[in-house]
Each structure stands twice: as structure tokens, then as C-alpha cells.
Amino acid sequence: MLKAVGLATSAKNMYSYLGWEQEFFVVPADLYKARPDLVNCGRTLMGKLPTRNQQMDLNYFAPVPEKVNQLMNTVQAEMMKVGCPIAVKHNEVAPAQHEMSPIYCVANASADNNVLFMEIMNRESARMGLMTLFHEKPFAGINGNGKHANWSIGTDTGLNFFYPGKTEEHAKLYVTALACLAYGLCQHNELVRCSVAHAGNDHRLGAQEAPPAIISLYPGQLFEAHVDSIIAGGDILGYKAEKKMQTTGCAAAMPVEAPTEDRNRTAPFPFCGNRFEFRAVGSSQNCSFPIMVCNTIMASGMAALASLIEGGMSHRDAVADMFKQNRHVIFTGNGYSKEWPVEAVKRGLPNLVTTPMAVATWASDKNKALFEAMKVFTPEETDARAEVMYEAYVTTLRVEGETLVHMIDTGIVPACAKDLEKYKGFAKLAGGREALYVGVVEETEKLKNLLAAPHKEHLADEANYLCEQLKPQMEAVRALVDQAEGLLEAGLYPFPTYEALLYSHHH
Numbered sequence: 001m002l003k004a005v006g007l008a009t010s011a012k013n014m015y016s017y018l019g020w021e022q023e024f025f026v027v028p029a030d031l032y033k034a035r036p037d038l039v040n041c042g043r044t045l046m047g048k049l050p051t052r053n054q055q056m057d058l059n060y061f062a063p064v065p066e067k068v069n070q071l072m073n074t075v076q077a078e079m080m081k082v083g084c085p086i087a088v089k090h091n092e093v094a095p096a097q098h099e100m101s102p103i104y105c106v107a108n109a110s111a112d113n114n115v116l117f118m119e120i121m122n123r124e125s126a127r128m129g130l131m132t133l134f135h136e137k138p139f140a141g142i143n144g145n146g147k148h149a150n151w152s153i154g155t156d157t158g159l160n161f162f163y164p165g166k167t168e169e170h171a172k173l174y175v176t177a178l179a180c181l182a183y184g185l186c187q188h189n190e191l192v193r194c195s196v197a198h199a200g201n202d203h204r205l206g207a208q209e210a211p212p213a214i215i216s217l218y219p220g221q222l223f224e225a226h227v228d229s230i231i232a233g234g235d236i237l238g239y240k241a242e243k244k245m246q247t248t249g250c251a252a253a254m255p256v257e258a259p260t261e262d263r264n265r266t267a268p269f270p271f272c273g274n275r276f277e278f279r280a281v282g283s284s285q286n287c288s289f290p291i292m293v294c295n296t297i298m299a300s301g302m303a304a305l306a307s308l309i310e311g312g313m314s315h316r317d318a319v320a321d322m323f324k325q326n327r328h329v330i331f332t333g334n335g336y337s338k339e340w341p342v343e344a345v346k347r348g349l350p351n352l353v354t355t356p357m358a359v360a361t362w363a364s365d366k367n368k369a370l371f372e373a374m375k376v377f378t379p380e381e382t383d384a385r386a387e388v389m390y391e392a393y394v395t396t397l398r399v400e401g402e403t404l405v406h407m408i409d410t411g412i413v414p415a416c417a418k419d420l421e422k423y424k425g426f427a428k429l430a431g432g433r434e435a436l437y438v439g440v441v442e443e444t445e446k447l448k449n450l451l452a453a454p455h456k457e458h459l460a461d462e463a464n465y466l467c468e469q470l471k472p473q474m475e476a477v478r479a480l481v482d483q484a485e486g487l488l489e490a491g492l493y494p495f496p497t498y499e500a501l502l503y504s505h506h507h
Contacts, residue, residue: 019104
């Protein structure tokens with residue numbers, strides 16, 4: 001592509017870069033071990049939120065708890081020993097939630113560093129009597145964990161494709177690169193969604209502080225206007241990513257320098273100054289998989305642009321054509337809004353809200369052809385990857401369902417019986433306890449029946465069955481169990497509460 005557009009023609013190699021932002025929860029190890037759901041599933045399958053959770057943003061703006069700070073300092077030192085300097089460590093929005101991020105580097109090394117980080121974090125947590133939770137949604141009702149993947153590509157001559165720069169060459173390359181990226185995200189939209197599809201992430205995408213399952217591109221509102229100008233016949237040049245002075249609204253504080261373009265936290269793929277942040281990546285994932293997909297779709301866009309130019313189209317017209325054909329993938333509005341899914345349908349963008357829906361698109365003929373053309377996967381390897389994704393999903397949901405039944409039968413039901421016994425002869429004081437507790441048993445029986453049903457012959461059918469039948473029933477059971485937790489006499493609830501898990505190690 002560079003040869004076709006006459007930019008950076010001296011470059012001999014291309015590199016992909018990655019900077020990950022790893023979110024996680026830290027909880028006391030003894031309480032973790034007393035929760036079968038955390039031990040077996042990595043997330044809580046029941047649990048009532050404490051009265052104070054994240055509604056006042058107290059955790060984000062508070063000092064890091066001393067014990068967690070010691071843990072993060074230790075991990076930071078250990079990561080430096082393996083050549084990965086950690087640049088950021090801070091609290092996150094939810095109580096007991098935190099984040100650490102390194103200085104970004106070549107994607108292959110960065111992905112390996114992330115795996116090392118997770119291993120070291122688990123090891124050092126255990127030594128301090130803590131446990132780190134990397135699941136995407138360990139606790140219902142508060143923020144989940146992401147692994148935001150800050151991704152860029154560049155040449156061995158130092159040109160970053162996603163940096164607008166101050167020279168004409170930088171500016172042309174930036175606009176050209178975004179035309180290729182828009183093509184990749186639009187033409188291979190389902191593929192990008194598949195790269196972040198797994199059981200844990202289904203609980204996170206579209207909830208609290210996470211992007212929706214709709215894959216769109218956010219290049220900034222000013223650049224969106226520039227795209228429309230190019231489509232209308234305007235020049236490639238003209239977009240300036242200048243800084244602006246942002247007022248704080250406080251008379252005692254000076255304005256601060258900020259990018260002209262907003263960093264849209266509601267978007268799955270927003271522009272961040274010199275990179276794009278793939279915010280939909282789940283915290284437990286190996287980030288090499290989604291980054292591989294990003295590189296592949298970008299290469300596809302670059303190949304498509306080169307073909308247009310080599311076919312006789314001018315550089316400007318080729319970029320304009322790419323933007324015109326893929327304009328509908330660019331969205332600069334509020335990704336959290338109720339209107340966006342409706343608008344996405346009108347634009348023809350898929351909304352694959354569950355893993356089975358996403359994985360069903362993975363091994364399409366179109367995707368097989370792409371992977372084979374880019375020498376990433378053979379058709380057989382693409383099929384195998386789909387099977388692995390289905391199997392992981394099926395196994396996860398069955399383990400979760402069986403764990404929930406076990407916790408209810410051996411913990412919740414006996415606790416409910418003991419609690420109800422105390423109200424013999426005091427029906428008015430008991431209130432709706434008996435009906436609620438019986439409801440827990442009845443709904444759990446339905447869950448057992450769903451788990452006992454014969455397995456489907458094909459993994460895809462089994463995944464859909466568990467997603468459409470088992471998962472909603474688990475949620476129905478949980479709703480009743482969480483209500484029961486709010487009525488049980490203090491001390492009868494058989495597992496560590498959310499309040500204990502989230503706060504007890506902060507002092």
C-alpha cells in the first residue's frame with residue numbers, strides 16, 4: 001500500500017504495537033476460598049450489592065488501599081525484572097477494582113508481557129493473603145473488568161499510521177490509514193466482534209462502563225466531518241488534530257491542554273491521539289487474539305486500497321471511495337444510548353449480543369478466504385477455532401450452572417430453613433419469607449432439569465441451548481436468592497457477602 005500511495009517508500013518492515021490496560025479486582029484470599037462460585041467460575045453467581053457500592057465514585061478518587069498498594073508496588077518491581085516497565089497503577093470505578101498498564105511496545109512482546117503480568121499478579125497476591133480476579137464480571141451490578149488494547153501500526157522508519165502528525169506526509173498517511181481501518185471494521189465487522197466473544201465478556205459488554213457489542217469506529221467528530229468532506233470531493237489534507245485549552249470550571253485552577261477530539265469511552269474503537277483503543281477486549285483474554293484480528297482486517301483494508309490505486313484510481317479518489325463504501329461504520333455518538341442499537345440496525349451493522357451469535361459468523365466462507373489470503377489460518381484452522389470457542393462457552397456455562405445448584409442445595413436452602421424456623425408462630429413477622437424461600441427451591445428445580453437434559457449433538461446447538469435456556473434460568477434463580485439474602489438473619493448467609501469481599505481488606 002505504501003508503494004501505491006507513494007508514502008514512506010523507504011520502509012522495509014511493518015510493526016504492530018500494543019499497550020494494554022489491565023483491570024482486575026483484589027479480594028481477601030480466605031473469603032475467595034469460601035465462595036465456590038469464585039473458585040470454580042471466577043465470578044459470583046449470587047450476591048446482593050452493599051448499600052454503598054460505586055454510586056458515589058468514592059473508589060476511583062480515593063487513595064489505593066495500603067495492602068493493595070503494596071501488592072501493586074511488588075508486581076511493578078517484578079515486571080521490571082522481566083523488562084516490562086509498568087507506567088500506570090490506580091484505583092478503578094468499582095470498590096476493590098484497580099488497573100495497571102505498561103509502556104506500550106511491539107504487540108508480540110506486549111501480549112507476552114500481559115500473560116506474565118497475570119501470572120505474577122496471582123503469585124504475589126497469594127503471598128499476601130489476597131486473590132486477584134481477572135474475570136470480566138466478578139460482581140453483578142458494578143463495573144466489570146476490561147483489558148483495553150491500545151493498538152497502532154507503524155513502519156521501521158518511525159512512521160505511526162495512527163498519528164496525524166504535523167507534516168503533509170504524516171497527515172496523508174493518517175487519513176489513508178483510517179480509510180483502510182474503516183474498510184476493515186466494516187467489511188469484517190463480525191470477525192472483530194468474534195475476537196472478544198466469550199462467556200465472561202457477555203456479562204460485561206453493554207453494561208456499566210463497557211462498550212456495546214456493536215463494533216463501530218470513533219475517529220472523532222472533527223475527523224468525521226473531514227471524512228464527509230473527502231467523500232464530497234474535498235482534499236485528503238485539511239484535518240488538523242490540534243490541541244485546545246480545556247477550562248476546569250474552577251477559578252482557582254488554570255485551563256489544561258487537551259486533545260481537540262474527545263476520547264469517547266462509550267465506543268468500542270475510539271481514537272486516542274496516536275492509537276486506537278479496542279475497549280471491548282475482556283480482562284481474562286490473551287490479547288494476542290484480538291490484536292491478530294485487528295492486524296488482519298487492517299491488512300485487508302490496505303490491500304483493498306492498493307488494488308484501487310493500482311487499478312487506475314487516484315490516491316484521493318481511492319480514499320474517498322473507501323470512506324464512502326464504509327461510512328456507516330463511523331459513529332461518533334453515545335454508544336450507551338438506547339437509540340444506538342436501533343440506528344445500528346438501520347446502518348446494517350450487526351449487534352451480536354451473545355457469544356453463540358458471534359461465533360456462528362466466525363467460520364464463514366468470507367472469513368476463511370480472508371485468513372487464507374493473509375496467511376493467518378487455513379480453512380481447517382478457522383473451523384477448529386470456532387469449535388474451541390463453542391466448547392469453551394459450553395463448558396463455562398455448565399460449570400456455572402452446576403456450581404449454582406450446589407451452592408443453593410448445600411448453603412442457601414439450609415440457611416433459609418433455619419431462618420424460617422425462627423418465625424414459627426409469628427407469621428406476620430415472617431412476612432413473605434416462606435413464599436420466597438419456596439420459590440428459590442422451585443426455580444432451582446427448573447434449573448436442575450435444564451442441566452439434566454441430554455446434550456445436543458452439535459456444539460453450536462448446545463451453546464445456543466445453554467445461552468437461551470440455562471442462562472436466563474440461572475438469572476431467575478439468582479434474583480430470588482439475592483432477595484433471600486436481604487431477609488436472612490445476619491450470620492445465616494452461608495457465604496462471604498459482597499460487602500466483605502469488596503471492603504474488608506481496605507483497612
